[in-house]
Amino acid sequence: MIDDRLNDACGVFGIYAPGLDVARLTYFGLYALQHRGQESAGIAVADDDGQVTVVKELGLVSQVFDERTLASLTGNHAIGHVRYSTTGSTQWQNSQPLVRPRNGSVIALGHNGNLVNTTELRKELLDQGVQFSSATDTEVITALIAQTVDGDLMAATKAAVARIRGAFSATLLTSDAVAGFRDPYGVRPLCLGELEGHHVLASESAAFDILGARFVREVEPGEIVLIDKDGLRSDRVELEGARPAMCIFEFIYFARPDSTLKGRTLHECRQEMGRHLAREAPVEADLVIPVPDTGIPAAIGYSRESGIPYAEGLIKNRYVYRTFIQPDQQLREVGIKMKLNPLNAVIEGKRLVVVDDSIVRGTTTGKIVDMLYGAGAKEVHLRISSPPLCYPCFYGIDMATRAELVAASHDVEEIRRMVGATSLHYLTLEGLQASTGLPKEYFCRACFDGDYPIEVPEELAMCKMRFEGGGADCVP
Numbered sequence: 238m239i240d241d242r243l244n245d246a247c248g249v250f251g252i253y254a255p256g257l258d259v260a261r262l263t264y265f266g267l268y269a270l271q272h273r274g275q276e277s278a279g280i281a282v283a284d285d286d287g288q289v290t291v292v293k294e295l296g297l298v299s300q301v302f303d304e305r306t307l308a309s310l311t312g313n314h315a316i317g318h319v320r321y322s323t324t325g326s327t328q329w330q331n332s333q334p335l336v337r338p339r340n341g342s343v344i345a346l347g348h349n350g351n352l353v354n355t356t357e358l359r360k361e362l363l364d365q366g367v368q369f370s371s372a373t374d375t376e377v378i379t380a381l382i383a384q385t386v387d388g389d390l391m392a393a394t395k396a397a398v399a400r401i402r403g404a405f406s407a408t409l410l411t412s413d414a415v416a417g418f419r420d421p422y423g424v425r426p427l428c429l430g431e432l433e434g435h436h437v438l439a440s441e442s443a444a445f446d447i448l449g450a451r452f453v454r455e456v457e458p459g460e461i462v463l464i465d466k467d468g469l470r471s472d473r474v475e476l477e478g479a480r481p482a483m484c485i486f487e488f489i490y491f492a493r494p495d496s497t498l499k500g501r502t503l504h505e506c507r508q509e510m511g512r513h514l515a516r517e518a519p520v521e522a523d524l525v526i527p528v529p530d531t532g533i534p535a536a537i538g539y540s541r542e543s544g545i546p547y548a549e550g551l552i553k554n555r556y557v558y559r560t561f562i563q564p565d566q567q568l569r570e571v572g573i574k575m576k577l578n579p580l581n582a583v584i585e586g587k588r589l590v591v592v593d594d595s596i597v598r599g600t601t602t603g604k605i606v607d608m609l610y611g612a613g614a615k616e617v618h619l620r621i622s623s624p625p626l627c628y629p630c631f632y633g634i635d636m637a638t639r640a641e642l643v644a645a646s647h648d649v650e651e652i653r654r655m656v657g658a659t660s661l662h663y664l665t666l667e668g669l670q671a672s673t674g675l676p677k678e679y680f681c682r683a684c685f686d687g688d689y690p691i692e693v694p695e696e697l698a699m700c701k702m703r704f705e706g707g708g709a710d711c712v713p
């Protein structure tokens with residue numbers, strides 16, 4: 238999916254490794270997680286004296302840090318964060334890790350996900366005289382932990398986790414420890430690894446591969462792991478009525494294909510989605526092409542199952558990242574060309590199966606179909622490796638309001654006509670589920686079936702669910 242994309246809401250990292258260059262390792266960990274957030278990057282390090290230093294800035298990991306910065310960040314343990322904003326805008330003060338004083342020292346926190354009770358908790362904290370410097374739900378979590386000064390860090394984190402609702406996977410740093418915690422539903426991923434006898438935390442297992450670390454296990458839903466000089470301790474917050482609800486979109490598109498979740502390599506799952514698509518919607522065609530990069534594994538699966546040759550027909554400019562410079566209207570029109578260019582020699586005169594992972598608003602898909610016809614395609618059969626997106630996300634994915642989701646108000650045939658494809662098929666929810674190899678009870682699939690596992694407060698739901706207005710001034 239290009240441009241008209243869903244954006245993930247951050248990646249987190251943490252390491253407790255005295256004797257190793259923890260800042261540099263965090264840098265490479267964040268580099269591996271860059272796809273989860275491209276608006277800002279930050280690292281917090283605690284040195285031998287317990288002094289905490291944070292460096293964060295708007296931009297990509299490679300833009301924020303250089304040799305000199307990393308060399309200045311020495312210490313025993315560190316956390317890192319890459320951000321895409323879901324609550325609060327793209328401003329420096331919203332970048333993470335966020336820092337707060339606690340018990341004569343400071344804590345630093347990086348968060349992936351989205352709370353659904355931010356408004357209520359923020360108000361409560363404001364009434365108690367707590368001041369906020371950002372608009373993020375992350376600051377609410379940080380303030381709750383900082384505020385609990387009785388007991389140790391584990392007790393304070395447990396108290397905060399018991400109060401916050403929604404999706405959160407986070408890493409936390411103090412002068413002498415690193416912690417990681419995950420919401421009781423396990424919506425966003427968080428993994429535990431091992432590097433030369435030290436503990437590492439990361440949103441995705443692919444970050445461990447890059448560091449040469451070993452994947453140990455996922456942090457369990459509701460689990461808090463605390464790592465300090467005495468090793469690793471684990472505790473748990475049980476929430477009545479909570480069930481596992483990992484975001485199924487992590488399987489479809491968000492997480493890297495070389496990451497594993499619940500024991501499944503996502504590249505394999507995505508190929509399986511393509512195989513299912515080929516069985517559900519066979520078609521006579523000459524070539525299967527992906528919308529790169531995220532459509533690639535499913536296109537390979539479709540090709541293998543159908544026997545139709547796989548080819549690259551759209552070339553992606555791999556160096557286009559999220560930019561702060563908005564294109565003017567004229568450039569917006571050609572915007573998709575900045576990212577994708579058709580290979581005319583491959584496409585001309587061919588009947589194409591085009592595989593993409595999702596359709597959000599449909600505008601970009603229409604432009605891609607136009608582009609393919611412009612390059613001489615005879616037929617364009619669209620195959621989408623997820624079901625129609627009919628409901629918005631409240632758990633950390635930057636998704637349009639329901640009014641903007643094309644499938645919320647149009648059936649498949651109407652969408653086919655809108656985008657101008659010869660045929661269109663979305664993977665069924667059953668096909669998607671089967672492709673994960675896991676039972677549906679493990680997942681949140683709310684953007685497809687409207688069954689929200691974590692209750693969404695009414696005013697928040699009103700923002701995104703209604704069909705008219707309410708979009709611009711609603712900040713979930």
Ligand code: SF4
Nearest residue numbers: 484485630681683684
């Ligand atoms: S609503 Fe959709 S995108 Fe959001 S957490 Fe659930 S499955 Fe993921």
